[in-house]
Amino acid sequence: MTQNPAYKDAWFTPFSRLMLLTILIQAAIVYTSCRLIWRVIRQSRSPLANLAGPPSPSWLFGNVPQLFNSNGWDFHYGILKSYGTAMTIQGALGERLFLTCDPKALHHILVKDQLIYEPFVSRGSVFFGKGLLSTLGEQHKRQRKMLNPVFSINHMREMIPLFYEVTNRLRSVLKKKLDKGSQEIDILHWSGRTALELIGQGGMGYSFDSLTDDHDYHPYRTAVKNFVPLITGPLFFFIGQFIFPLAEKFDFPRVKRFIAQLIPLQRSRNLMHVLDVMYQTSLDIIKEKKKALMSSDPAVVAEMASKKDIISILMRANMLASEEDRLTDEEVIGQVRTLVFAGMDTTSSALARILWLLAQHPEVQEKLRGEIREAQNNGQLSYDQLVSLPYLDAVCRETLRVYPPVNLAATRTVRKDTVLPFSKPVLDSAGKEVTEVFLRNGTNVIISVLGANTNPDIWGPDSYEWKPERWQSPLPESVPDAHMPGVYSHVMTFLGGGRACLGFKFSQLEMKVVLSVLLASFRFSDSKPVVWKMSNIATPAVEGGDGESRELPLLMSLVD
Template identity: 45%
Template sequence: MDNINTSTAKSPNPSLNTYSRMATLILASFSVIVAWVVWRITRNLFIRSPLDNVPGPSSGSYIKGHLPQLFAVDGWEFINRLGTKYNKVVKLNGLMGHRMLYVFDPTALHQIIIKDSEVYENPEWSLESMRMTMGPGLLGVHGARHRKQRKMLNPVFSIKHMRSMTPLFYGIANKMVTGIGREVGNDQATVNILDWFGRTALELIGQCGLGTSLDTLEEPEPNPLGDAVKEFLPAAFTMSEFQFLLKYAKNFGPGWFRAALLDILPVPGLQRIKGLVNKIASESVNVLTQKRAALKAGDEVLLKQVGEGKDIMSILLRANMAASEEDRLPDDELLGQMCLLVLAGTDTTSNAMTTMMDLLARNVAIQDKLRAEIVEAQAQYGSEIPYDELVALPYMDAICRETLRLYPPGMMIWREAQKDNMLQLSQPIIGVDGKTVNEIFIPAGTSIMVAIRAVNRDRSIWGDDALEFKPERWLSPLPPSVTEARIPGVYSNLMTFNGGGRACIGFKFSQLEMKVVLTTLISKFKVSLAENADEVEWNASAVRYPSVGKSGGRPEYPIKLKRIRV
């Protein structure tokens, strides 16, 4: 009896103890955060920095700095002003007075991306954000771990492998055109082309990336992984500013404490993203398990699977099984690559293709010239133009390059100085103090925005017509102002796919996807603007996307398609 009374006295109501612990956790978290915020504000307010001599716009908010303007869906005026009013290096403010630089000077970018890349690493908050959403895949790790993963992945994104997968690309593109054809009927109709391109990109990643179908491109059918991927980026758009808090998360106690805090934060958008991430991770485990079983069963079983064993994950798993122990990737990193493929390889390409449709609808002469080139090639090689001949079509290639120059899906990437560094400039700037500045001292911890859109549109590099959509610029040798700028991008003197050791590993996949879809669609339909085209808004975000009516609305793009009579 004494034991029972003692036990009861210790815990008269377990639920009250739970609420008490939760209240204590919330109170402790609030106290730590308030104290830390006060310290950060005081520190940044009273300590001068060498970066204060770099010109930049005034900040309306000391707490949020320029982040609300950088991440406003209708923030194009501010973003464009950064690329035209200032001379290639701009000082901005982040949370609580944190100094940042917006950089599009080619010499500085070469130093950041290539020459001193070990100094300018991906910021920890960015890596943490990627690990939280995609796992420890290529975008969520750095250093030796990143190089090891990239070495394993490089062969599956080679030209040789793209060539072998081209028939799969055409098969999916033809299913897309058949589906669109049902919607268009015998004459013409307005369709949501962004939805079709998004579904097509998802199925291409499914079949060619994972070896599984994520969207049949017929009547919509429930698919847990495909549905979660479609919901993810629209949900993430609403939480862009939140990720910057991850920069300071390590200040808020040990990992278990931060995880518990994340679970109880009453932020609906954050909890929705968590749910989608868990669903994507769970379904990815199922796909990986099935893929391993097929590989063990042998080639006969593998050939019967979606992708016929040519998909990226099948080849990666084979290579991983054959690798030495020290080179082999653990399961969490394999799953990270799967999440990376589906999350990073869908909206980027589908929005780029939608941009292309918009430009072709507004430039009928360019559209007609492209169609003539496609039809001529199809007459020579058949409706499915082989890989080498397809990528060599000059006008199509020029349209792709010009679209990605003017309208890169992602506007910027982030780096953070790991130690003090002197950043060199191609052209001097005039400091706030009125003196000429040829180099800038970068204190450790400085956040750098590599301004992709700004360098791609820089008039001093691309000429006075830099803001014009002009595919012809790629049909003759580029001017010395471009070639001598030494822009460190991996693709065509552009920063669209980044450069150096962290360049987009899938840019050849993306290029093939664009060209196959463009070939298949433009040979069957004429493209023109829908009646409500003037209501379309292009939203600034992690991936630029269109909506109808108001900024930040549901991603969609209506376009009019008319059948071509042969």
């Protein structure tokens, strides 16, 4: 029996698409309503109701618009000052969230009881596939086991020539711009392009950017640049809580894409385009490498065997791994998408922040430049020379402490009723001191990286001040005694435990190479007033601008 063509065409008419969208919306409303009724019953009995926290402006949205506001710095600093290191936050539809930066609590969440506190991975799965940010349990351990060797110190030493090659290209293009004297340059634009090229070359053996002029870069750069603004804000926090977990369980990619295409929002279409570019580029990279690995040409195989980028090493190790340890093609593609995203915006944000701070503090900039140029008397710095420069290290550590690129770590969901202890008492809603909190199965926990890094009880009364010199003398005993579970310098910028940032050494090396090259050649000064937006990843914008464009204009000049 043949299908009537007219009937087939009618299925895709605007009316039929509208009807399908209406049915899906109605189903979503029924599902959400059921969850809402259960949530209201559950939250009315939540133990978190007895813990102090900021008042909620509304039952419908709670504190979420304040918590994820791009200008929310005052709210964050305010709640940390008022309620200490552990508090209850009102979520959407009456949900009670638990926010903490207490060292003992963080140790339990990230290390001791990490299996109880499950990372919220459905968002990462939708965006990046089955990479490190999107997997749990044994699958996550297997992926980390495969990737650990390529982030070792020995491998970082081998990355140095590649990092200098990319950064020297950046220096050359910036020097051309300053041929006729000092110029105002958007340093965020160039730090983003450089970070992408560094992770492209070092992570995948792939060039995204020639770094020769203002526009010669891969479409991936535009896609990644637009990605964070598109997923920032309270709306996507709600979608992440209610829609993404359902979407992850519904394992029909074509159907999910068809549903997404029905959403009549330009922002949704833009996000789909960005994700398509990210996925297709990652797929192309893996296909080329796989083709080279399987080539019958000995020269091609030998070239592939000599490559030192992360994904090439991973793919070679994957071919030799046992069946139980081997990653699937989708998992390898997921690593590419994850590494590029995790290695680009966070590093470029940190680099831009350091250069902005140096422009604000010219005396620090001159001292740092002097240290770098003195060390460079014998030529390009080796890995060991670079990481041993004390003032450069102090500037990087202090910036990542006071101004972490990601201020709120990924949400954890409690998967078993548990009691979470505190290192210091906090007040409950009645003003009574409590030293622990009961967390019911299903409770969402938010880690305040900003609070953990700037806790006055640990870092002293000047904890919120940017003082690189604090790292050049012994730290207060309260810092090591706090036992903060971070993998880096007693801070939580790169988290800790089994899901700590695997590439933090890679990021540190990138930053130090770029800073050593740029500061030896250029001087950075203030240009226009800049504000930093508290989005998913902190980004600068010109004060009084349109609020959408992200840029960091600094006045640059050549150093004699």
